[in-house]
Amino acid sequence: MARFTAKYEIESPIGIGRAAEVLAGEQSSGTFVRLAAETDELRERSRARVERVDVLNISEQPSLPTRRRGSQYERGIVTVSWPVATIGNSLPNLLATIAGNLFELAEISAIRLLDVDLPREFVEACPGPKFGVTGTRRLAGVEEGLMVGTIIKPSVGFSPDDTAALVKQLAEADIDFIKDDELQANGPNCPLEDRAREVMRVLNDHQEKTGKKVMYAFNITDEVEEMWRHAETIQSLGGSCLMVSLHSVGLAGMRALRDHCDLPLHGHRNGWGLYSRSPDIGISYVAWQKLWRLAGADHLHVNGLGNKFTESDSVVAESARAVQAPVCEDGPTYAAMPVYSSGQTAWQIAPSRDILGSDDFIFCAGGGIMSHPSGPAAGVTALRQAAMAAREGINVEEFAKSHRELSEALERFEKPTLTKT
CATH class of the missing domain: 3.20.20.110 (Ribulose bisphosphate carboxylase, large subunit, C-terminal domain)
Incomplete structure (x- = not known):
């Protein structure tokens, strides 16, 4: 199944690995609690997946105001992937997925979208420049x-x-x-x-x-x-x-x-x-x-x-x-x-x-x-x-x-x- 990926630099009071999982859940099949209807089969078919986590540094203060506090704030690069079947060949819905509510998550005290990697079939379904x-x-x-x-x-x-x-x-x-x-x-x-x-x-x-x-x-x-x-x-x-x-x-x-x-x-x-x-x-x-x-x-x-x-x-x-x-x-x-x-x-x-x-x-x-x-x-x-x-x-x-x-x-x-x- 074709997937697209997004790479972020994030900072978190709970560690960037756990924060990436929160992000993946929020931006796909999950929410703040596990749902009865969120079966293993549904998750396997529809959920976002954390592909990579690389820690860069740790600081004592959050970079942005956040309701969730911690004793330290880990910063690094994470890559998350999603199934294309969730959004279809839609640029507006791609943007809602890779740059939506994730910017407001309390578990994240800094986040920048660095890059997006799209499969060929998604790219070819978009018109591109005419001239x-x-x-x-x-x-x-x-x-x-x-x-x-x-x-x-x-x-x-x-x-x-x-x-x-x-x-x-x-x-x-x-x-x-x-x-x-x-x-x-x-x-x-x-x-x-x-x-x-x-x-x-x-x-x-x-x-x-x-x-x-x-x-x-x-x-x-x-x-x-x-x-x-x-x-x-x-x-x-x-x-x-x-x-x-x-x-x-x-x-x-x-x-x-x-x-x-x-x-x-x-x-x-x-x-x-x-x-x-x-x-x-x-x-x-x-x-x-x-x-x-x-x-x-x-x-x-x-x-x-x-x-x-x-x-x-x-x-x-x-x-x-x-x-x-x-x-x-x-x-x-x-x-x-x-x-x-x-x-x-x-x-x-x-x-x-x-x-x-x-x-x-x-x-x-x-x-x-x-x-x-x-x-x-x-x-x-x-x-x-x-x-x-x-x-x-x-x-x-x-x-x-x-x-x-x-x-x-x-x-x-x-x-x-x-x-x-």
Whole structure:
């Protein structure tokens, strides 16, 4: 019988072995007491099973508040498995199983979901990205090299005409990708349909003149039927990308979009810190991103090196690699396009490329383009020059000596202190 497994780092006042058994019972056939109806046959067929327990250390105080106290708190790694037959091929119910009530158990004083391992038949029953790297490149007309992108700034406050004016400037600067900020929704100050019509008028005109169709990710985050309507409108106008806030629409919403729409889905992870910031509770990106790829996300944000948030460079590197790694060992890869963003400039391009060993990513710079001393066009050129230096294996500061836009960018933006990834 096929099973799926989840790996956790947990801490417990009763020992992690016993705590893992409590977790397995709570998340399958058991409860706080043995039930008369919970026969041995039922347990064998349906229960979760503790597969491995590895103790890391012991402390005198709990990492998180807990009603259950102890004289010491054991911490370590546990692996638990479940039969697929319990949940079927359902991503929402998979999430309820591996990341449900277990976070509240009194016997556990810290818990993080580190990874999930899924059997091939479960993976193949999920749709996966419809476009991924290859389809994105085709629609954006970028056959090789990284995709240089940016975000509409200021995040909110522009009218549809204001947005289109900035998009025209960016398209003429030879940008590859533009996205709405996640805060720019479908409000009366800048209705999505009006914004899409004005932006696509500019981008369609630009394509007529140059042959290049800049990819614009419109934020369609909303109720499911509204998102379908928005998607149809954008596609009818010639748009080539849709953006959704993943935590707002949920796995079921993402799957509904993937099945209904025929444009790449740009997955924005706003709110991610709620799951990732604490070392004592939450979900690792390695586990989290698998679910979104299975649901159909074509692009996934991975933060950026030297970012303005709290994640370390090593976590960013792990996240970027994870998005392109196989979901399971012997099934479809379902690779998505990593999106670097958050305080990115020409300084971060070479190390970002080194993480993946290729140019298969979108490099989004907001201020790193808009605040270039010679304007946005020079900002885009500077990033392309930095990418050229990286491909040719030339130090970016050396390359800048003969490339004015890059030189100005390096002088304008502070060199970040990056850690080894």
